[in-house]
Amino acid sequence: MPSLLQDLYQITQPPTFSPETSHRKFSFSMVESAYETLVPSFIGSLLKQAPDIQLDSYLWTGQSFNDLQHGQIDFGIAGRDLHPQSGFNVDKLPEGIEHQMLFKDQQVCLVRNDHPVLNTIKHSDWTLEHYLALSHVQVRCEGKEWWALDYFLADLGHHRKINATVPDFYGAASVCAHTDLIFTLPSSFASHALKLYPLTQLPLPFEFMPMAYVLLWHERNNQDKGHQWIRDTICQSTQQVVLPD
Known part of the structure; x- marks a missing residue:
């Protein structure tokens, strides 16, 4: 129905559309x-x-x-x-x-500005092993707690330690700024989060599809x-x- x-x-809509006068x-x-x-x-x-x-x-x-x-x-x-x-x-x-x-878009990572991992990677490469050793905050999308990234890692035999799951990106960025949790997210949104919170951006330390x-x-x-x-x-x-x- x-x-x-x-x-x-x-059927009732006019065959033409004039943006300047439309009230649709x-x-x-x-x-x-x-x-x-x-x-x-x-x-x-x-x-x-x-x-x-x-x-x-x-x-x-x-x-x-x-x-x-x-x-x-x-x-x-x-x-x-x-x-x-x-x-x-x-x-x-x-x-x-x-x-x-x-x-x-590509996935990137955010951590708080004084996160211990930043000092660690000053003296060594930023690697998958470093990434997996950290605790993560995740955004729940469409009711799902796993993203494609999690399935990708599972196929390789890896699993992220997700300590906090929140319903929105701003909430996750705030949690990230006030804890040692790392946040993985699209780079286009990361640029907005960086303006609001004391965060540092890191690349995803492995190849992953956009x-x-x-x-x-x-x-x-x-x-x-x-x-x-x-x-x-x-x-x-x-x-x-x-x-x-």
Whole structure:
């Protein structure tokens, strides 16, 4: 029934879309890190061109794909590890879901500025062994306590000691700044955390595949002029996001 209602809604939409005069509402479901990393890059452009549209946003959850399929949200922005066990494969998206990759990012590590490991690695290389010897703080994403990184390490016979699991990135960065726990996270969000907390960034001490931020929508909206404008504006704006090397 929700899908049928959404189809009927699309029939009632005008064949053209004028950002300057539109009063349409668009809804987004986004991973938390996208609010700092991506939203600032496109929300200003959207509202400057279309000052009377309404943008409603919600956190990305395990139900967000279902919400996209049933027309309860218009767009999703998800950050996904490009790993077979991450649960996200652009070739195996739920039925009817379209996607556009916005950009790729790498994982990095944060520790507090006076963390003992910083003195240790002054005299030796920063290695996987050092990394695994530390205690970790982890962000719980979509209700899951393991990331693709954990599956990757498990395949190699390793396991991180995760002493604290928190629901959001800012909470994890704060915990990291006030303990000896190490925090592994996307570099694009790390740059924001470094401005707020007394933290030092370290590279991940081993090769690991990148992650990607992906824009998602349902195919029923492919020809919707308003949706097309939103997608094009987001994709063009996020191309200007500068990531650390």
